[in-house]
Amino acid sequence: MQVTGTVLTTRRVDAYHALTVVAPGIAExxxxxxxxxxxxxxxxxxxxxxxxxxxxxxKSDYGGTVELVFTVRGPGTAWLAERRARDTLDLVGPLGRPFPLPRDPVHCVLVGAEYGSAVLFPVADALLERGCRVDFVLGGAGADRVFGAMRARRMAATTTLTTEDGSLGLRGRVTDALPSVIADTRADAVYACGPMETLRAVTAVAIEFDIPVQVAVEESMACGIGVCMTCVLPVIGDDGVTRMLRACAEGPVFRGERVRFEDVGTIPFDALGAPGGGARHAG
Incomplete structure (x- = not known):
């Protein structure tokens, strides 16, 4: 649904910006x-x-609020960063495919890099409500790029932090710490969000441990509703056929092992309808 939301609060979270917006229909x-x-x-x-x-x-406050987290990357997000309380925003949502949740209590590792970590906290809340164990692995380039460390420590059984410059937690990337966390917690599933290279590496670790992995991809989106086709990426279907799916509509959550990360940004020759015969291969 499309709503005009009123900004309730604005705050800086280290290197990131957070806006809390009153948007009852979307929150519901x-x-x-x-x-x-x-x-x-x-x-x-x-x-x-x-x-x-x-x-x-x-939250249900004020009829329903959503907190949005982002980093400034260009003039659009720079404009958003300048919004203040009582400003209004034109929002469309909620959009995309959400994370599937397990039916039974299982052990889950949540892996977030940079501000991609933000999306994992509602997932953690939902998993905890189902009696699941939650462990976090959060990382970033430096301490100011790790999002949500304190909140993660309050809600998770364990929280492992990594930074590439060694300024917080372990020196390295989240995928350097992930194997030992999966082994130590006897994890049954992995949930991840972050840059595509991170998701590719997280998926490889989950495959090595033979556990399912759900990833929320970070693809550039222009319309957000499946019309413009700027956010397509190659994903293998249940029938084994690769299709170019829209991250905004069929995603942003996918099974990690189904995403052809090595081909993101291209149209593989064997994809359905691709120039070069994808349609012919599919029969």
Whole structure:
């Protein structure tokens, strides 16, 4: 649904920005893993495309609020970072496919890199409500790029932090610490969000341990509703056929082992409908 939301609070979270917006309809329909798209620049802007933003928290306060987390990457997100309390935003959401949750209590490792970690906290809340054990592995380039460390420590059985410069936790990347966390916790499943290279490496570790992995991909999205086709990526279907799926509509959550990470940014020759015969191969 499309709503005009009022900004309730704004805050800096180390290197990131967080906006809490009153958006009752979106908050009511939200499930962990959903995202929202936000119009930027104001009524007379030349920036016509929306920005897809991660939902970090949803509360019933004021009829329903959503907290959106982002980093400044260009003029659109720079404009968002300048919003203040009582400003209004044009939001569409909740969008995308949320994380599937286990029916039974299992051990889950949640892996987040940079501000991708933000999407995992509603997942953790939902898993804990189902009696699951939750362990976090969070990382970033430096201490100010690790999102949610204190909150993770409050809610998880264990929290492992990594930084590439060694300024917080272990020196290295989340995937350096992941194998030992999976082994120590006897994990049954992995949930992950972060840059595509991180998700590729997390998926490889989960496959090595023969446990399922659900990933929320970070692909650039222009419309957020499946029309523009800018966020497509190659994903293998249940029938073994590769299709170019839209991260905003069929995702952003996918089974990690089904995403052809090595081919992201291309159209593989064997994909259904690809130039070079994907359709012929599919019969």
């Amino acid at each position: 329909r939200y499930r962990p893993g959903h995202f929202v798209s936000v119009a930027v620049g104001g009524a007379h802007t030349s920036m016509v495309t929306r920005r897809a933003l991660t939902v970090h928290d949803v």
